[in-house]
Amino acid sequence: MPELPEAETIVRGLRAHILNSRILSIDFPRARYFRPQFEEPVEHYLESRIIDIFRHGKSVIIQVKTLEEAERFLVIRLGMTGQLLLGDHTDRHTHAIFCLDSPGMRLCFRDSRQFGKMLFVKDWRPIFRSQKTLSLRHQKKAAPEAYALNKLNRQPFTLPASDPLKISAGEFLSIFWKRRGMIKAALLNQHLLVGVGNIYADESLFAARIHPKQRIQRLSKQRLLKYFTLLVKILNNAIDLGGSSISDFVGATNVLGEFQLEHRVYGRTGEKCLRRGCSGLIKHTVVSSRSTHYCPLCQRRI
DNA sequence: ATATGGCCCTGGTTGC
DNA sequence: TGCAACCAGGGCCATA
Incomplete structure (x- = not known):
């Protein structure tokens, strides 16, 4: 994907x-x-x-x-x-x-x-915020026809401003620090941060040795900062390799990506953990109704 | 604020 | 071999 x-x-x-x-x-x-x-x-x-x-x-x-x-x-x-x-x-x-x-x-x-x-x-930029979402909901009951039209017009503006390759570590912290809920669910939430999907959430969490269901509020600032560094590193690495070709992905000139060869947990359910010295087997679970892969030995909940 | 489950859709895989 | 059931999941939505 x-x-x-x-x-x-x-x-x-x-x-x-x-x-x-x-x-x-x-x-x-x-x-x-x-x-x-x-x-x-x-x-x-x-x-x-x-x-x-x-x-x-x-x-x-x-x-x-x-x-x-x-x-x-x-x-x-x-x-x-x-x-x-x-x-x-x-x-x-x-x-x-x-x-x-x-x-x-x-x-x-x-x-x-x-x-x-x-x-x-006319403009792609994110000028549409949650308050307007609320007013839109009211509109749905009051005037369904206008709602349909506005929804269409406003959809492009739901793109938020944060992008893991464009924001600073400080900005990343301000989004996630002391937030509640599971870390992977928050990473997949495109209202908080755009760009991370199922594959890169799993891979980056494995790299940082964080359990996908880890409660964010229990992670230290240092841990989050370290995670951010690794996430950016993995995203850049994947870009260098032309992305991950799992099912349908090809580049604009019909070329396959190669990052799927670097996956350490995604799609490896039941296989051996690739971290040196680890004898764990990759487990599968579900977070935010997305299939989730992790090593139970490397990624422990705290 | 956060969590859950349904919906959209087709192609590939699994099971009988 | 054939066919049906199931699964994959990004983004959005309603509901709890």
Whole structure:
């Protein structure tokens, strides 16, 4: 499943090939099954130029400049099986095709499980906070039609500002220090920190020797700081290796990642712990309804 | 504030 | 071999 390193891998692949390209046409061949969300008509994006491609958490963001010199954004949430591929990749799972001005150049969005989202918005930045969520709920009862519309418009703004590769250790502490609940549940909570998903939560917790169900409030500042250091190290390492190709993930040029070869707990249920001198067997459990892997000897609850 | 479970969806795996 | 049941889970939502 694409997490931060996979999104970053895709972004790097796209940057190398389609920066400064012009979008000639946009097609949604399976509009019955996949509906992008628009703040304004898709026509406004035609003939626009791609001026930047970056990532926020697990989302890939393409910034364009329209013919009227207006900045617009295309936010792509890859979900579980989303792929952004350069070239001709038209099949029954292709939901969006962007023809670009480079000869024969296309950008295709494939997503077999259809958990992915594509949003055409004026601004991607996170200006939507929990208080507004509350007012939106009231609106749902009072005026259902307006609610549906606002929900659509506001969805892109639910992206929070924190990104493990962009925040400082101090900021990380301010989010997690003395927080209640299980550490893995908090790591997966994208309202707190964007980018960490199931694989990298398991792998980083193993590296820091923290049990996935560890109560956060019982962890010392030092322990959390150490964890943050290891998390960033693992994410960077995974980016260097082109991400983890577990089921569907490939980079923009259809290349496989290699970080799955470095996994020490994820998907290794029942196998021997890889830490030298440890005889533990990797256990499987469930946290936040996500399958969770850890070594019961290395990662003890305190 | 935190926890839980359902929903969306398809492809791969398991079991009879 | 065939077919059905089950599982994978990111993000969102309702409910407790």
